[in-house]
Amino acid sequence: MRQKSRADGPLPGPFRESFWRSPIRGPWLTSVFGLVLLIGIPVMFATGLFSYAAYNPNLASVNDETPGKGLLGFYLFSWPTHPIWLYRLNQGTHVTLGLVLVPIVLFKLWSVLPKLFEWPPLHSLAHLLERISLVAVVGGIIFELATGILNIQTYYKFPQGGNFYALHFYGAWVFIGGFVMHVAIKFPAMVRALRGHSTWDVLRTDLARTRPEPLDAGGLVALQPDPPTISRRGMLAFAGGASALVGLLVVGQSLGGPFRKTALLAPHGQEMTGVNGASPDFQVNMTAEGAGVTAADAHASIWTLTLNSEVITGTGMPPEGTDTVTKVTTLTRADLLKLEQHTVSLPIACVEGWSTENQTWTGVRLADLAKMAGVPEPSSMLTRSMQKGGAFSRAVMSQAQTIDPDSLLALRVNGADLTLDHGYPARVIVPDAPGVHNTKWVSSLTFRR
Ligand SMILES: Nc1nc2c(c(=O)[nH]1)N[C@H]1C(S)=C(S)[C@@H](COP(=O)(O)O)O[C@H]1N2
């Protein structure tokens, strides 16, 4: 193994090894944080990829416009409609875990901070590769956590009108590339460091008996350590405590029930807007006012639902304005209420991690509307909202989602007519779909084959 000389070089300040004085910094502490991330990050990555697949990004550009995702979208599959809680669990895990790992990432970065100032910055080809992987892994995790947090804080103003999906998706692949390289390079050192000390001994060592680790080749252990002000177990308790606290302040938005009140860090966690017959009501992300939908537009004497059929030739969406769509019929809310009504119990689960408990939705099966449109076996369905503009006013659903008996055009929820904020006169509700596909204030359904 390379034995780097552990002595100060010519540069001042943090570039000098003697600048770094923490007596607990060292391979063991770094490896403990590293091990936590080694377990957590693959779960983050997998739930992130699942979440992306659940949007049906390949079905239509209205779902996702990520350019050139073809190669990285190799794994995309048709997201299932059952079990109905799967997306809720997936997204609750992705978002909660991402936030819980923030303190761990910060502590891990602190533990290796001297490496940022390592001098000389490059001394071999292997070292160059290691440093490239570090740029991807450190830059990547900061970028992924930052974009993820901005999105769940409903800050949607990403550059160019904002494509969070594209940024977060590409960022994830860059990050995971660096992560895999970093793990491959560091895994043996991590195992060695963890084996070198009994965890049990470390946990029994108080401040007075805390000593620096033996000098390491990697340059984490201080050359001239100060006396300790915190034990290693104290540091672990601090990091674990910070992580647990963040978790406790967000997980309620995904668990629901009495825990919802504990989600102090979640922007939607505790909202209970309006009353929809039965109280307490469930939260509303996008209000009618926010979407520019007025009670007058939605009035039962004005509103109609248009059913279209469309024959798609080739792949993807025909260019806007191309007339491949045939208008089959229009229905009023009264017409819809005369059709066979079905009741299902389904949650709304947003990509942002928050979700509702199961709500009782009543309305007409999408499958029945597809038959009325003369497309009993649609390859997909395009929903349009009467909301003008807005990224979420259109969505395309897969065949499985469209013909599932639990997929409804809902007219009522929890025993009362939908309120305007819940999507009156009609909203799509599909089992296990991301919330964004549960379009509100529906104006047309286009069944495609
Ligand atoms: N027309 C319309 N439908 C919409 C949205 C929207 O902005 N406009 N938001 C979607 C998103 S992102 C989610 S998570 C759910 C949330 O439902 P809620 O706004 O009733 O809470 O509605 C979906 N349906």
Ligand SMILES: [Mo]
């Ligand atoms: Mo959402």
